[in-house]
Amino acid sequence: MSVYLKNFLRFTFILLIQVLILNKIALRWWAQPAGFPVFTPFIYPLFILLLPFETPVWALLMLGFIAGISVDTFMNTAGMHACATVLIAYLRTNVLNALLPKNLSEYPNQSPSVKNMNWMPFLVYASFLILLHHTIFFVLELWSVSNIGYLLLKIFASSITSVLFIIVYLLLFTRQVNARS
């Protein structure tokens, strides 16, 4: 399967999961604690995170913009998701360069995955960018710092939940780990 088709299918699949399933559930960590945020997990930034190593930055930016705008369309938040996703698409190359021992050009025809990065670096890579994405998104959404404790709580809690959902996605739908022989 060509790499373009594969990534296009993955984009469609992740977008469908995000819009049809995850947007419908409202998670709360405890039953009814006062002031504790309700949130939906966002896994669609995973599409940007899993693009091949060699993708040029301009393509990452354009794909990030398209992915963000698509989610925005479904959630009536014109521009907010796109803004956050374009930012992580821009920073993706730098974060990968910092985390990987070799230069990015030495990984031909490969995508970031647990298989070639190991769990720890991959999780650091994913969590950092997801945290950044959620920070931008929730700051834009709430657009006030009067309730900064609530804002921070919402950012951290939803980032952790999103990362958990991303791990579940990776375990379910990708061949990330070598089969034990």
Added chain:
Amino acid sequence: MRNFILFVRRFFNLILFLVLEIVCIILIARTNTIQGNDIMSSANTAAGLMYKQQNDVVYYFGLRRMNDSLVNENARLRLEMAAYKSFDTLRDTNVRIAIQSTDTNKHIVEYNQYFYRTARVINNSVTEANNYITINRGSKDGISKNMAVISGTGIVGRIVHVSAHFASALSVLSVKQKVSAKLKTGEIGYITWDGVHPDVMAMEDVPQQIKVKRGDSVFTTSYSFFPADILIGTVYKTSSIKKNNQQILYLHPSTNFRNLQYVYVVENKMMDERKQLEDSVKAK
């Protein structure tokens, strides 16, 4: 010129990044204006069709609950009808009788100001700071912007985006939408939402000297785009603000926003005329 091209080539990624971010910020800024943008909303045809497909599947799971709510609403409406049919002239000082346009011997004519259309909710959320509801009716069915949306039990929101077959409404659960409200006794205030709890709304601007009990109802006023006297919720807590001699009433909304199935879109036929008059006064 050559230097400029070199500069652009060197910083192409940064420039593209900045351009895209600026586009996003313009989009965000534009959604907060009155015109909004209909292309980037769940009212557009692609998103609407997808939500409709999904709703067609999920729809059946809520049928029992929906039946119950419809029966309750029918009972309430029957009660109201009965009140109109029989009246006691000794007790009632003013009597309202339905007037046919063919009746010539009655002198009071009350216009049928509101027109109700039913619609099915095909997408709904309560977790955002500004929640939207997508319904399966659009401009082809006569829906237009700024119409009120109510449910069988209370208020829901206001139509903000319309396409041919779908429309999306900004719910009352939104930090940027305030709704004018009144108590049973007639005191006016407005309803806000904190952006956190879908079961809690606050009524502000109520003077402290007004006694409000738990369980008092709050209704819409005719000041807003909603029809008057629609239930908003019941008060469960009051707290007074020392500095401006006012109190905040916390209420549970009577609409359950988590499982909205059917809503009514209310067209106010007098709204344009009223808006025109109010704007012409403001212009002076």
